[in-house]
Amino acid sequence: MACSTSLQDEHLSGMLHDLALHASAAKKRIEVAAIEGIPDPATCADKLLAFAKELDGLLISGKIETDVLCSLARDGIPLVVLGHLMGVDDSELGRVGLYTVACDNLSSGRQASRYLAARGHRRIAFFCETMPPAMYTSRWLDGYRLGLIDAGIAPCPELVQVAGRSFAGGEPAARAFAAMDDPPTAFVCPDVRTGASFLEAWRSLGRDAGPDSMVLGGHPGVTQRYGMEAFPLIGEDSNGMARAGLQLLEQVVAGQATPGMCVVVPCTSINTQGTP
Secondary structure (H helix, E strand, C coil), X not given: CEECCCCCCHHHHHHHHHHHHHHHHCCCCCCCEECCCCCCHHHHHHHHHHHHCCCCCEEEECCCCHHHHHHHHHCCCCEEEECCCCCCCHHHHHHHCCCEEEECHHHHHHHHHHHHHCCCCCCEEEEECCCCCCCHHHHHHHHHHHHHHHCCCCCCHHXXXXXXXXXXXXXXXXXXXXXXXXXXXXXXXXXXXXXXXXXXXXXXXXXXXXXXXXXXXXXXXXXXXXXXXXXXXXXCCHHHHHHHHHHHHHHHHCCCCXXXXXXXXXXXXXXXXXXX
């Protein structure tokens, strides 16, 4: 498995744990490489190719340019992407010819805003740190907007705040929302860490948000670390993704998979009883 993020990444650590368990049960060996901090696509492709040539197949996680992945496929490397392809909509997967396993993040965002609307909120905001095209947070945002429309609420551009840099936390969004004449009363955030820092900043500004006014996304194992376990969470099923990723990679190696195949894994929901 090759990862473009640190192996200490909160989302990735849960995925690696589940992959190790499934691989062990299937009597398969997994090697892990962190391909991070390489801005040049050609250098990144060379490093991935050198790593993959020692293996039967390759699982990819993180933000790696789609052109790099396509070049690996052209070189005959069997690979499956765990997550979404940067800048590639699911309808284009057949054209690109790559294989992906991803959680249904659009449905996650949709469920989140519907949950809050069902509790009487009409000013429902969305915030995150970054938004690479067609990736995790982008799909959450699309789902958030659909959930608002389902509830008869017109999406409002000013209620969407994207910090524009990693590890910015939720403070920029908290300050932006607090400065509004008509601030939001509820919040959707697809990342537990960002949501926790937002809540701290929001409270420092004399405001508050509780389990009936904020829904989080991310890995279920992270909530306790930030004291957010009471909040509704729509989390990625890393166990389901690991199992599906290994199964699909076996099919790709054996030449039995349809090019462009996307396996969609339902997300898990915690503390979201009563969602319409």
